[in-house]
Amino acid sequence: MCLGIPMQIKLIDGFTAHCEAKGVTRDVSLFMMQEDKLEVDDFIVVHVGYAIQKISQQEAQTAWELYDEMLAGEPGEAR
Numbered sequence: 001m002c003l004g005i006p007m008q009i010k011l012i013d014g015f016t017a018h019c020e021a022k023g024v025t026r027d028v029s030l031f032m033m034q035e036d037k038l039e040v041d042d043f044i045v046v047h048v049g050y051a052i053q054k055i056s057q058q059e060a061q062t063a064w065e066l067y068d069e070m071l072a073g074e075p076g077e078a079r
Contacts, residue, residue, distance in 0.1 A: 004045035004052060006060035012040060017051065019044070022064065 007019035007028065015030045017038070029050045030038060036054055038044065043060040044051040055063075 002047060004047045006043055006055060006063045007046050008060070009038060009040055009042050009044060012038065017044070019046065 005021060007021040007026065009017045009028075010020050010025070011018040012030070015034065017028045017030050019026055019028045026046070026049070028044070028046050031050065033044070033051045033054070038051070038054065043055050043057055045053040045055055045063075
């Protein structure tokens with residue numbers, strides 16, 4: 001299973017974006033999205049270090065809510 005992580009662009013330098021999500025920062029390659037117009041404060045989906053899709057802030061928030069629920073697990077469930 002592949003997992004894409006929503007992140008917010010904080011700085012763009014060429015084909016590299018410095019991004020943040022939930023207090024974690026990463027440098028992300030924009031190479032695969034060079035045809036898209038990306039700007040600081042945009043939200044993107046990141047997979048193995050590459051931006052693969054631009055999403056809305058609401059879509060990013062919804063994804064993080066789902067990920068938080070998955071990480072919390074069911075009450076009484078072993079992790």
